[in-house]
Amino acid sequence: MSAAAHDPVPEPTPGVSGWEQRLPRFSLERRVTVLVIMLTALAFGAVATVGIPLELLPQGYDAPQLNVEVPWRDAPPREVLDKIVEPLEEELATVGGLERMSSRSRTGQGRIRLEFRQNSDMDVAYREVRDRVLRARTRLPDDVEQVFIHKLNFNESSFPILFIGVVVDPGTTDPYTLIQQEIITPLQRIDGVASVRSDGLQQKEVLIELDRERTAAAGLNIFLVANELASDNFSLASGEVRHGDKELLLRSVSRYASLDEIRDQLVSPTVRLGDIATVRYEVPDQYFRVRVNGKPALAVEVLKEGTANTIEVSQRVADALAEIQRNPKLQGTELQTLFSQGDVILETLSTLLGSGQIGALFAVLVLLFFLRRFRLTLIITLAIPLSMVIALIFMYFAGETLNILSLLGLIIAVGLLVDNSVVVAENIHRLYESGLSKRAACIQGAGELALAVVLATLTTMIVFLPASLVEGQAQFFLVRLAIPISVSLAASLAVALLCIPLCVYLTLGRAQGGRRRRAVGYVHRAMDHLLGGLYDHTLARLNRGYNRFLAWSLRHRFDMVLLLIAAIAATVLHPYDSIEFVEMSQEDRKSLQVRVDLPRSYNLDDATEFFNGVEEVLAELKRELGLDGYLVIHTPQWGRVDCWFTKQEDLTRLEAVEKVMAKLPQRAGVTYYSGTEDESGRGDRNVYTTMLHGEDPDLLAQVADDVEALFADVDGVVGIQRTDEMSPNELALVVDREQAQRKGVSPRSIAGVVGAGLRGQSLAYYRSEGDDIPVRVRFAEDDRESLDELADFSVPTVSGTFAQLRSLTDVRFLTSAPTIRRSDKQVSQSVTVDLAPEQEREARARLDALVGRLDLPEGVRIGPRAQDQRLAAEQASLQFALLVSIVFIYLIMGFLFESFILPLSVILTIPLASLGVVWTHYFVGRDIDFLGFVGLLLLVGIVVNNGIVLVDYVNRLREEGVERSEALLTAARRRFRPIMMTAGTTICGMVPITIGDPSSIGLSYKSFGLTLIGGMITATALTLLIVPVFYTLFEDGRDAVTRALRAALSRHG
Incomplete structure (x- = not known):
């Protein structure tokens, strides 16, 4: 048994109950057990570190949003609106839980965005939307081939993990088949790959182009020809038949064997298709093109399976691409990886990890400066890896991933993990230097602060409890950020009360012997002399000056209150109105x-x-x-x-x-x-957007022109860029109903002939060599390239004759927007103003006033952007969560201090710390973004910790009989160094991510870092000055109220 085991166990100190000394006593009595626990944690941590999946974003968030997209080739926006969007909107409006519906109708495509109430079951919503789309499907044009419903899952499987540019050799005869067979198919076989998509290259099709004059001369029209071809090319299930003792499925098949057979097809008793049309197998007309590094190319997107690891799949695809590039069939074809999510994840996490390591190093240097003992600094630093390891173990076995949010949470925790260990180790050393034995100092030093550090840790963790009150994705982000922070903080508490007393005990006061130990002792003395001298000339002198100023403040309490009111007023009057809440900042x-x-x-x-x-x-x-x-x-x-x-x-x-x-x-x-483009057309910072809503697109366009002219004259406006500029791009064929009825022609048949003749009509697939090849029939280009050819189109009548289009319609040129936007079934249009950066706020105020004075015609109104509404709702929910967090912290402190009054002196540091947040953002010239608000929420739980430890120590001294003012001065003097240490480690831990480069995805942590740094600097100063002053004010106020009540009761008694 070692000599240390015979140290006398001290009597419990006043105010220290048995449970507070239980953990430190256990750590000294069961040293091997504690060391085994530490080694076991490190072993499991090694397994978790190697095995935890790496992802860019956390999985599990289903955005309350669905998108319905309908491609309709070459259709103008108005036709897309009338025939695609409006029928779908009528059906989709009945979906349960729908909060908002918006749409875009543009050339060749209609898109509807459905936004649902928060916490909606998106699986149920998806099924309902699919049902409504099926209902509306019968009302959509026949040549609409597909309707896409996109469910937005917040994980990598929803987005391509690789984006590959493929430059094809111009001499390739069939690039589509080559790319499909030699690149896309091999990539689809890779384990973990869900699908591979390509853009920029179209499959060849069988194109049947009718000569309009010869078709009319044969007494035919495009409808008759298309129907005749469709009736001779099919494969249909026809039921079941019995053959012997077997039941066989019966299929009726009529397929064209070759293109010559298509040309020889009779389309009337005496006319073959080849007589009136050309039949070619070729690439269809392109409506978009892709180029990579100046060369024609196509883009290939690779999506992974939901459960597959992004980095592993990205690496497999990269290896496969290297093998594919060596394929002799692809000679002359270049493959270039333009984007790899695996590389982005590794680079982003590496950047964050590097920031965390630098922050941890800064924190260690701060501790070394204050403690001036290398061994003690290493012991306290032990809290960082141990707590991190425990957090990783929890995340690994809980099925979490290491992503930008969880890693950010761990980095945030770096500066907080040493707080508990600092105050415990520093108190142990203070008691040891005051004459207690090692054993007594370790048990009493940890026990004295056990309750304070437990509740201080709880105040930091409890700020995330109201995360359930936050709306939307902010709730999901907060929870994913809270898990690593809370678990690592809980682990740091266990380390401070269980591991730190043992480690300090094993290293405290060890005798120096031997050459090596004498050398180490010399280094320690030199370091103590150097850092001690620096500390004495800086912070020690500051501590003495601070104590004198605090004594003055306690004698002039109301002067301090006036100074505080002046600081608040200065902040509210100037920088506060200059700082706005914005969405997630994007940097370089x-x-x-x-x-x-x-x-x-x-x-x-x-x-x-x-x-x-x-x-x-x-x-x-x-x-x-x-x-x-x-x-x-x-x-x-x-x-x-x-x-x-x-x-x-x-x-x-x-x-x-x-x-x-x-x-x-x-x-x-x-x-x-x-x-970043949003539904209003703009996402830039120095812009002002006005949204106009109405029923009549033409009236809305006229009002937008008027608003544009008014905005252009406002000071600070440097440009007007309305999203939907009108242009004469649409030709309208207005049916003469009287002539159509007289000749027996329906308006729908007119639209059908024009659509089939220009865009073409799709037929059943032609099957060749195992591939399904699209077939399309239309008029030849010479018969559809000008307005005169269009006017000569023949339309069938009910009598079997034909009427020319020019005799049935009037031609008009119309102005229309390239994109027609609707919000909740109303047409919407935006006018976006570019603002001069130096006059942005003033110009915004002038425009707000101008918008308020606008006299709009009936049927037109101005409404907020959906983006602004979401941002306001998110801000309101975050503010409510912040308020609830403050209430929870107050209740915890009431439990600690056994008082409803004294916690108010500490709670004051929360709103006052926000002064530092505002001024820091103001001087740097930044607004507070979402991560900055998360930092403010976290700051609420951090800034009260030093105040809790300070007030708790004051109460202990007063229980020992020390007078109030003397107790405040003594506690302030003794707690000055640990308060400065914990503040310094937290601030230094945030410096790297604040001043460092943003992640590869451009996510900025500057607002978050500025919030914690500015708030901690202010809160530290206020804790040391304001908390003691208001401690006395609130206590005196409580005593005065108590005396007044007692006097009143005695008078009426």
Whole structure:
């Protein structure tokens, strides 16, 4: 038995109950057991560290939103609205739990976004939406082939894990089949890959183009020809038959064996199809093009299975691509990985991990500066890896993943994990230096602060309890952030009360012997001399000055209250109104995107020629910007340019965007814009958007023009960019009903003939060599390229004759928007204003006042953007959660102090800490984003910890008979160093992610870091000054009220 085992066990100190000393006493009496527990935790932690899945985003969040998309090739926006969107909206409006419905009708596509109430069961909602779509399917045009319903799951399986650019050899005869067989099919076979999609390359089709004159001369029309072809090419289930003792399925089959057989098909008793049409097997007309690094290409997207690990699947696909590239059949074909989610995850987590390591190093240096003992610093630092390991074990066995949120939670915890160990170890050393034995100092030192550190830890953890009150994805984020923070903090509490007393006991006061120990002792003395001298000339002197100022403050309490009121007033009057709550901030990413709106008069070749000029600019800037590559996707009227570039220290993403935008070719009718597009068209910071709603699109367009003219005259407005600019891009064939009725022609047959003749009519698939090949019939290009040819279209009458289209319709040119937006079945249109950055707030106020004075015509109203409504609801729920957290913390402190009054002196640090948050963001010039608000929520639980420890120590001294003022000064003097240590470790732990580069996905943690740093600096100063002052004020107020009540009762007694 060691000599240390004979140390006398001290008597319990006043105010320290048996349970408070139980854990430290157990750690000294069962040393081997505690060491085995620590080693076991490290062993399990090693397993968890290796085995925990790495993901970019946490899994499990189902956004309360569904998208319904309907492609309808070449259809104009108004027709998409009338025949696609409106029938679907009528059915979808009956879906249960639907909160908001919005739609976009654009050329060739209709899209409806359905937003549901929070906490809706999205599986049930999906089934209901699918049922409503099936109901509406019979009302949609016959040539609408597919209706897509997208469920937005917040995980990597919902988004491509790889985006691959494929540059095909121009000499390839059938690139679609080559890519499908040699690239897409091998990728689909990879374990963990759910699907592989391609854009930019279309399957060849059998195209039947009728000569309009020969068709009419044969007494035929496009409907008759299409029906005749459809009736001779089919494969239909026809029931069951018995053959012997077996039942066989019967299928009726009539298939074309070759293209010649199609050409020889009789379409009337004397006319074959080849007599009136050409039949070709070719690539259909493209309506968009893809280019990679200036070469025609296609884009391949790889999606993973929901349970597969993103990094592992990404690596398998990368290995497969390397093998595919060596395929001799793909000679001349280039494969370039433009985006890999696996690489993004590793790079993002590596960046966060590096920030956490630097923060931990800063925290250790802060401890070393204050403690001046290398061994004691290492002991306290032990709390970081042990607590992290326990948190990883919990996450691993709970099925969680290591992602940007959970890793951020662990990084946040780095600066907090040592707090409990610091105050416990520092108290043990203080008692040991005051004359207690090692054993007595370890048990009493930990026991004295056990209740305080337990409740201080609870105050930090309990702030996440109201997360259930937060709406939307903020709730999901808070929970995923709370798990690693709460578990690691609980682990740090166990480490502080169980492991730290034992480790301090084993290292405290050890005699130095031998050459090595003498050398170590010399290093310790030198370090103590150096750091001690630095501490004495800085913080020790500050401590003495602080104690004198605190004594003055306690004598002039109301002067301090006036100073505090002045600080609050200065904050409210100036910077507070300048800070706004915004959505998640996006910073520098290793990519940039520029979107382009082209004139409606452009065709696909015009757009390609224009983007060739854009690519020339990018090629010139490639070296200057460090571009790794660029991708261009465009239609005749719209395009997108994606660039990936190497991060340069002297070039931010914003600067790169400005350089690109400044050199892009300028043409009339071409509009460039960058940033995040939302339903209103803009996501940039210095913009102001007004949403107009109404029933009449034309009236809405006129009002938008008027609003645009008014906005243009407002000071601070530097540009007007309305989302939907009107243009004469639509030709309307207005049916003359009287003529149509006289000639026996229905308006629907007119629309059918025109649609079939121009867009074509799809027929049953032609099967060749095991592949299903699309078949389409339409008029030849020469018969449909001009207005005159269109007017000569023949429409069948009920009598079997034909009438020319020109005799049945009037031709009118209409103005229409390229995209028609609707919100809750009302047409909506936005007017977006670019604001001068230096006048942004003033211009916004002027525009608000102008909008309030607008005299709008009947049927038109101004409404908020859905984005603003969601942001306001999210902010309100976060504020409510913040208030509930403060209430919970107050109740915990009431339990600790056995008082409803004294906790108020500590609670005051919460609103006062927000002064530092506001001023920090104001000086840096940033708004508070979602992560900043999360930091504010966390700050609520952190800032009270030092106040709890301070007031708890004051109460202990007073229980020992020390006078109140002396107890406050003594507690402030003794708690100064641990308070500064815990504040310093927390602040330094946040510095790397605050000043460091954002993640690869552009997510910024600056607002979060600024919130904690600014709040902690302010809260530390206020804890040391304001808490003692208000401690006395509240106590005196309580005593005065008590005396008054007693006097009143005695008078009436």
